[in-house]
Amino acid sequence: MTEPRLRHLVLVLGDQLDLEASAFDGFDPAQDAVWMAEVAEESTHVWSSQPRIALFLAAMRHFALALERAGRPLHYRRLDAPDNRGSLAAELAAAIEALRPQALVMTAPGDWRVLQALRKVAAQAGLALDVREDRHFFCSVREFAAHARGRKQLRMEYFYREQRRRHGVLLDAQGEPLGGQWNFDAENRGAFDARGPGLLPEPLWEPPDALTQEVLALVAQRFAHHPGRLARFAWPVTRESALRALSRFIEERLPLFGQYQDAIWPGQPWLYHAQLSAALNLKLLTPREVVAAAEAAYHAGRVPLASAEGFIRQILGWREYVRGIYWTRMPDYLDLNALDAQAPLPAWYWSGETEMACLRDALVQTLDTGYAHHIQRLMLTGLYALLRGVAPREIHAWYLAVYVDAVEWVELPNTLGMSQYADGGLMASKPYIASGKYIQRMSPHCSGCRYRPELRHGESACPFTVQYWDFLIRHADQLGSNPRLAMQFRNAQRLDEAERQAIQRQAQALREADTATCTP
Template structure:
């Protein structure tokens, strides 16, 4: 009689690390690995073709790595006729056949997935051991301890604690360079000539046979999904991700800081890292990314402003949003503090709009599955916030279209940072601005039929109209807000007739969504 399977290690599409916590104590003679490609992971939100392809191709490459490492693997492909539609259904079917004594799982990045797998294990009567994910500096328990007893949460305080705790960019007990935050130095825009011809491009990883097979599958199986795969060249393996990391710290990190908020049409990457997908798939660890960036600062090849600005994204925001997610779910996903009820305009799925900045950001997103943080926060996110889109719809769009979108990171950034739907738990104010902000950060307003300094009339920028409409709608709510009161006071100087014109033009924008 064959010996029973001791442990079945469940590996999800964002857990592609041979050294992951779920593999601690793995014995190839007694244990096996389980992975599954299922349709639900691409359809519970209408995922873009680039996002689907990144996950599937990275999973299939990881399956090769597992087999090369000699780890028994039960892998269910999407294009196999017997594959079930959901992870829980597939796991239930495979548990009946494999009959393991125990399941082992590293904490998923999605509350929905965690509860579904826990339910499937319970229904099958198999114990499931949940292990913490080492691809973070901190744990949800660490964040809960940080948050306990505080009247409010602010990333900056959390970030400083982690700098001290892990000795990152520290000079003894003080921050390296004398300051904790160099944001004030990192807000430059490109001149009229743009970033120039010597802008270093991130490495391209041309699709190999495995990836080409996935691209064909996605184009056929998900033909009705948004996005394109013509330029698909993401890092999908550990080796490729390390290459991408080294190229970034060597070639683009030196100017990441000054230009991290800048936008230039036709240049999707600029000085950004293109590492978030590899980090979120667990092909890179945040520890090695931070170490690589800090080494460049200490060697004098990168300024403290650029290095700190980048490290803050990893050691600060990335850890902070994960803490928010796991200490506030599942109720957090339902947040709608500003009572926003409008539908997301259809052109968010096509880019077919007269607004040059939105057209540029959305068409870029559909082509590559990528846009940098200012395009997300202060272009696509800002418009949705001012327009009054229901936050759940904004969340679903971001989760759908970006290749680095895993719910633990995407949801708090959208609900909290972008849409202020949590009422200020995560962000100290709504990030609102008129079209003038975008005109300072990019040349796109000069290529647009709208004028950012006009709030009513045929050439009025929709951002500017909706900005003033937002302040009018929420005048009472934010009248005494410490960081928004000055903007609200500007509304008080607007005559009633002008207020009516703003409201009417905003209503017309929502009815046409041009």
Template structure:
């Protein structure tokens, strides 16, 4: 039974807008909130699940987290106008629900922490203007760097690179620093964090991440999503994500205590049927703002300084939060909206239909896709170097694969997903974000999974043509042939291009023909 809401004050001074990825009671939108004169607005709308064909776990993640947050708002005694997805008069869009709220409540002003999605920001701005009500946009304090600060940092630089930005962030915020020098005498321990599992013994024992059984609120959402979005992909039998601030903090402590110690060592390793390994499983809680990045980084650094985890693990994890996460947000907001349409490599192949089912005979790709659809999760190497790599080598149109990534992962919000896919995964921005295309043959996947995928696959990762040729390997060599001039001009890929000198004209023709056949029937 839904609790009776507190009456909205009349006259209403401020209507504070809270979006589905802004579930933070310390948000700037609440600065100066006066329960006697202000109210909160939240809305579940179908548009946010259908503008890309969102998978069921992602839809449940957002809606259930929103409903739990709404309960916290009500517990504070604040007036809340909350539209449920199944409310009779729900217009189905954020702009439509905002119009209904403004017309009913007549606020003097709308207050909004800057959204993470360019589309949402401009829709709400346009609607506020049409309604003739002032919209006050406030900085998102969740991040270390404002969009203005990143724009100033980027101004005049011919290229942007994570490593230099990350070092500046470490210095500025005194993270993993010993005086003016980086802890341990070096900035980056990535070269130490690429170990692979023993091909026979497999991964050492590691506790599974803390899980959270769905409560009554979440079960209600699961039933709603199964009914309302029955045609959408994904499964909900194992939905166990943290959905509240308290659960997110417990998940953080669980990671720091049980898995951060070996995270660095094994962070890039793959193993069939083992989705979690040493990974944090915190990105969804961070992106919904249930966790603050400062507290996550502080917990990791404190564990290292206390001698509980090695520096290479703490640094590798912190780089993802303080470095990469801030960097991609800066790229997104300084490059949008044109960034979403970039296609520097001229890729126009359609996204294979099996991305929505996992029905492929490539063992590594099948494992990553079916895991994604079952759990709404894959770790960064599965996303970049299994799923993203296949799309890049096949030549999938970048916006199609970007929309897929946005649709299927429970942690997917556009400011972080789009640059990761368009810039890093597909090199569609021509190098604005990353210094090279992340390309590899099937041998890379064989190596990172200690051969376990290839042992159960019909394809040979060493073969580039013929009936047993691994599609990754064929498409890799075809990619080198198609983009030889571009790759030869890049110092980081020139050695890969030089390997083409060993491929005679006859085999080049065979590679191209085999690649075209793969594109025709991927």
């Protein structure tokens, strides 16, 4: 007598570590099973950093234990298995052949490339692939598409207000925003004075357990040539540790998050930031519980409204907005290049070896921890790439590779749209451009740097400033009519011809000096 054929093989990816995911709806351990696979391709399709690889593998292996405790039959392929085939497609094809399921089930993934690969495997096997809505998010892709339909321009602020009303977040009894305004962004731009941030609360540090240490050793050996370092690895890799990290943030850092969320300080990677994006993107935390915790802290009088709103805006507004952009615009979004940027990414993005103090600090921190906060990403690493004219797909691949919280649905729109303006204004109404003077206002890096941010050209001129003015000269015809940039372009038009030429020559020299890229 033959054994009954497996009904559903439930596919779980490395960023879907949620026991309540839609893929498990109707799960019957008597006739269904779970499939997970660690494969090299997910660490090599971009040259992923060691901290990013380690986080995904450690979280996956801990989730496998949670599945076993929940009594869900599991077929798990480890990266270090001697016959590992190296790709999700190959491993799934082999699992289908061995297990002979009647159908495949999964929650919608966060990467277009992965979805297409798995659909192809299912089609070749003649199996139905049931891709279910991801309930993790406040807003479904269909709901976002409905929001976007018929609008000449998409703006996060309008989407965010809809979400606040729809979910009843930070509203008064009449359904209006608490404090009389939707957005406290103007109060969220504080910089530290010359004394710096002072004594900062320590982020949650939990020494890696035996399972995580096993992963760290594997990554150090298998991916030794990949960028990044593992000595400071302490990211939450279980739901329990992620919940502890959330609690610590709400109590200790959220009260001042709003005031200082845009501030930068040398040698201080965490400041008042949450460090919860990785846990959210792996689905160890839900955005609803994170938003609810911040809102409850405000109502309890422990957190000012500007801090609660500023943080909630990132979760309920921006995070949901970029996901909607990604899934309603792919796959064409990946190839957008509105500014025709073609320069290579400088090799020192992979090492931090640059004389620019602000970039060196951000890049070394990124390689050490797999993390940088949003202003470091937008107005340091992203701004330099934008001013230089780096090809969007190159800087996209770098962001996807180095940051532990990078999953393509969130990383790609933030990079190509918000940071590089490659979508021509879909994500942001203007390119976020600035000279070295902005960095001087927001941090003390310039005081310890050999470059001077006020100089437009010359041996001591800050490369940010040189390339800022060059950007304005190069893109005057394309962007000069943008009302939000009018003053900056008028200032550029006042430059005399000799200074324009000096700026352009030096900007070109900077690009030529940085042409060597780093390849795996």
